[in-house]
Amino acid sequence: QHDEDGGPDPEKHCGHGRGGMGEGVKRKEDKRFITGRGNYVDDIKKPGMLHCEIVRSPHAHARINEIDTSRAMEVDGVVAVLTAEDLAAHELATMPTLMDDTQDVLVNDKVKFQSQEVAAVIAEDRYVAKDGAEKVAVDYEVLDPVVTAEDALEADAPLIRDELDDQEDNHIFDWDVGDKEATDKVFEAADVTVSEQMEYQRLHPAPIETCGCVTDWDPGKDKITVHLTSQAPHAHRTLFSQVSGIPEHKVRIVSPDIGGGFGNKVPIYPGYVVAAAASVVLERPVKWMEERSENIQTTGFARDYDMTGELAATEDGIIKGVRTDVLANHGAYNAVAQPSKFPAGFFNIFTGSYDVEAAYGSLTAAFTNTAPGGVAYRCSFRVTEAVYLIERMVKVLAQELDMDPAEIRRRNFIQPEQFPYESATGWNYDSGDYEKALDKALEMADYDHYREEQRRRIENDADKLIGIGISSFTEVVGAGPGKSCDIAGIEMFDSADIRVNPTGNAVLRVGVQTQGQGHETTFAQIVAEELGMDVENITVEHGDTDTDPYGLGTYGSRSTPVAGAATAVAARKVRDKAKSIAANELEAAEEDIEWDRGSGEFHVAGAPDRSLTITEIAASAYMNHPGSEEPGLEAVNYYDPPEMTYPFGSYIVVVEVDRETGEVDFERFVAVDDCGNRINPMVIEGQIHGGLAQGIGTAMMEHVTYDENGNCTGGDFMNYLLPTANEIPNFETGYTVTPSPHHPIGAKGVGESPTVGSPPAIVNAVVDAMAHAGTTHVEMPMTPDRVWENLAEAGLER
Ligand code: MCN
Ligand code: CUM
The missing domain is CATH 3.30.365.10 (Aldehyde oxidase/xanthine dehydrogenase, molybdopterin binding domain)
Known part of the structure; x- marks a missing residue:
């Protein structure tokens, strides 16, 4: 996978002034951010859009005897109140977690943590939804809670997951790694041993933008479009389809501008599922957006x-x-x-x-x-x-x-x-x-x-x-590599799709999704470096599952290692095709065409004046393509990293x-x-x-x-x-x-x-x-x- 000239070396090449590798190019995305033109999920407003507010449990551990939604339904502007029972009718009462556990979307029987989702009020505006939520009456029977892992593993600890047949205590799994015997031996023989106990406390990613979505079921197309605070739009599309039963090609996830993810926007949350169910049932767009305390108290810690x-x-x-x-x-x-x-x-x-x-x-x-x-x-x-x-x-x-x-x-x-x-x-x-x-x-x-x-x-x-x-x-x-790393069964490769236009500029689409990391700039720099184009002439698109190649998303600092690699490989495929077009144009054998990383030009070996730029080659690819070639100048790469x-x-x-x-x-x-x-x-x-x-x-x-x-x-x-x-x-x-x-x-x-x-x-x-x-x-x-x-x-x- 190495380039013939050893690949870019920022110390040596330093971007060649075109915004390639190693240049501190200013972020393209910042123009819209600093002029107030960002487009976040909560900025999305659709005609007829309803708002969803979630009723949450004040107790950490409690059985629900009854939920009375009648008074909430009387509030002017409340359109629906959903409980686990309503969701069960659509087989959406529970959802799988990323670790193959099953989580209540709305609590079915027993609350298991404070602020867990108990009911959802759908209304004409957010304030009405909130008023409605206050009127949902829940009869709780409070149970003893267990808060620390140590207490949870005590023999007499209350059983939290009593709905699971094979769960007799609060123990989830034991795991170990390494060679115990060899390690014990080393410890026995050692001159010195030290030990220390330390706690890595519970933290929260707390992105400035909380989690939320706008779900929009189109009964004319049998298709749902979900604008989602998502770090992994494609993986979420697959999971959405699996949970909802809506075929995957009828699910479109759009991750617009994201106000920080930091890992918080990798999981799927009950609010997303509720909003999607409400949109399908009511045939209107539904927005759900968390408040700060909902974000900290309930989403991925x-x-x-x-x-x-x-x-x-x-x-x-x-x-x-x-x-x-x-x-x-x-x-x-x-x-x-x-x-x-x-x-x-x-x-x-x-x-x-x-x-x-x-x-x-x-x-x-x-x-x-x-x-x-x-x-x-x-x-x-x-x-x-x-x-x-x-x-x-x-x-x-x-x-x-x-x-x-x-x-x-x-x-x-x-x-x-x-x-x-x-x-x-x-x-x-x-x-x-x-x-x-x-x-x-x-x-x-x-x-x-x-x-x-x-x-x-x-x-x-x-x-x-x-x-x-x-x-x-x-x-x-x-x-990845895909063989050892997967999210919910989907192998962790990533992807890039480069299309060079007839006038010599290009669109790069990638399977990862920026939340502030600057991908619209840095991924364009990889293409600039590998194709000899100016960084200004490359647009990066991501976050729309209808148009972008399938990818696993941005987390685990994987965008550069995986999608960055896919981008470089795709760019080199484009370069190879460009070489063959250049050979035709310059009437030389393809083996004799050389690409010069410094100038970004393609020339005949030994004759640097017989050269073409990528812009000239792009024009040929569309306007004067050789008979032996397919027209167009584009390439796709799905990259499964070796390590x-x-x-x-x-x-x-x-x-x-x-x-x-x-x-x-x-x-x-x-x-x-x-x-x-x-x-x-x-x-x-x-x-x-x-x-x-x-x-x-x-x-x-x-x-x-x-x-x-x-x-x-x-x-x-x-x-x-x-x-x-x-x-x-x-x-x-x-x-x-x-x-x-x-x-x-x-x-x-x-x-x-x-x-x-x-x-x-x-x-x-x-x-x-x-x-x-x-x-x-x-x-x-x-x-x-x-x-x-x-x-x-x-x-x-x-
Ligand atoms: N980069 C580079 N040269 C490299 C490596 C990276 O120029 N050798 C650039 C990349 O091109 C990219 C940025 O640095 O623009 C981060 O790249 P990378 O390390 O590949 O990480 P990801 O893009 O995959 O970002 C994920 C990572 C994670 S997992 C969390 S959590 C986190 C973080 O990024 N969340 C962030 N940084 C964040 N920054 C912002 N502003 N917002 C978040 O939510
Ligand atoms: Cu571990 S937080 Mo980051 O991988 O999205």
Whole structure:
């Protein structure tokens, strides 16, 4: 799949001024966004459109005795009130989750988490729908709830899923990976072992735009069009068709502009199904749009892993083994959004950037009376948790051995010549140069200076302590290959379709869907690079299943690794055809036609003046095509990647911890990333900034909390704190380039790296500030009161 000239090298080619690889082209999509011309789901208004409001349970665990909808129906403007019974008549009372569980669309018998969907009111406008919803009377018999995975697995815990025949307790599955015996042996023989328990708290992706849809059944065509906040329009079309029984060619999903997804828009939610059912029954368009608290309280959460980590090492800090055990809270349904064959996502990459002999991980998942979900939130399918575990543990080990945390990493890194590298848990890393990234970060951060300053402050018994945290993470992104990765059975390939017009400009259609990542620009850059066109002459389309090639969507930072590869391959197919047209035009043999990446022109070997541009060739393809060729200039590629890509980086965080208040200030925040060959450095920089901000949110403030009754006490923006510009320090970014050997343009994904890599760097920094007093761990989110408690425990408080 490699190009004859080795593919683009941004260091060498630097875009050739046409907006190809390596150029910081300004985002094409921003013109409409910054002039208020974006078109989001909630902007869509259709003639005769009705509005849907969902009645939700105030209780976390309750049996429903009766639902009285009569008073709601009396409200002027209410058109229908739907309950599970109404949906059952259309066989839509339940829906499959992405993990093959069955979730009530509207509660049939028993509520299993607070704010679960109980009934739906359809009305002429949203306010009337809300009035109607208030008048739906539900008779609940409140049951004891179970909120934590630990409690859920107690022998006397109330059974949550009593509707399932084979479910006698709240246990969902056990999963393990690695060689237990070999790992135990390594631990027994080790000079040193360390262990630490840590919680990766429940988070929510909280995109600015909540989830919603406009469903529109056309009885004239027997076709439904759904404008949907979707990260995966095609996969959602297939699932919609399967759930509704409407044939797939009669289902059109349109994902218009999306106001952030971050994983939240991968699953299918009951509101979508209700709105679709209402549109079919009432034969009118129906809009359903969540409010903020509905979004946080009911849609796909992230993390909620209770983890124990253990390392076995030699006295000089050579890590021999990694062991981990996890208790996972999956909520009331197993609705995790991840490749089906990975019960714990890609958590089993927990050996990270280190060459370890043996590793073993085990995990138990439980149902609780909390919202279902898991995986979402810029996580690369739980690599967030894996990276947190290993990067925290390396710091714990460094403290135990009184070694410098940079030095201990250096001693254990997988070396550049070891790639492709097979890890102890079976991952096949494509390429990496971890030490180079770490060295660069250390230099940028002026590491030695801060170590010195840290010592000085301790000696002077200063009010503010310095802490330095490092994270040298390895990511895994770009699912497929199709043989090992699927979503609900659909293999995770992706696609691109390029059509060059007679006047030399082109439309690229892809199977992935941007939610803010800038695909309309960066995917055009790939075509510009590979066809010698100007980036301005390429339009990127996506998100409409009626016109775009089938793809699996944007999540797991897979767009560049998979659809980006498809785009490059499709462009090269176009180039091959262009060559043959050029041969005809220039009256030369096809083998003698050369393409010059620099000029973007096709010329006869040895005669550079006999040349054609892609625009001239496009004209020929339509206006003067050779008899031996089909007319037109287009190509399609469906790309099943041979392997995933493994981006990496080293982050260094310097904090100042106030001994009086527990407040943490960021002194420095250095992030060196390596995502292989870079398409658009400015877009990458934006991805890094956003992801680091979310990493700070994770480490410092975000947490979906529940009280003992299962009330979600962290379910709105008063209680679920997101970082704002005020909390965000100045980020200093750097990069190294280690191309992926198997990707057609040598690129790896980058979208999730900063959120995956940064939380452990931040926690390591705060722990580091107190390490001299014996602190080995501080739980996230590291709010001032929690930090102060840890200071007090170490005797450092003021
Ligand atoms: N890029 C590049 N060169 C590379 C790699 C990537 O120029 N070597 C560019 C890409 O062309 C793309 C962007 O960086 O424009 C991100 O690419 P990639 O890493 O392939 O990730 P995806 O496009 O698949 O985006 C998904 C990823 C995920 S899974 C989450 S979650 C997340 C994230 O992107 N959600 C986001 N970043 C987000 N950014 C915004 N604004 N909104 C979201 O919802
Ligand atoms: Cu894990 S959140 Mo992103 O993969 O859409």
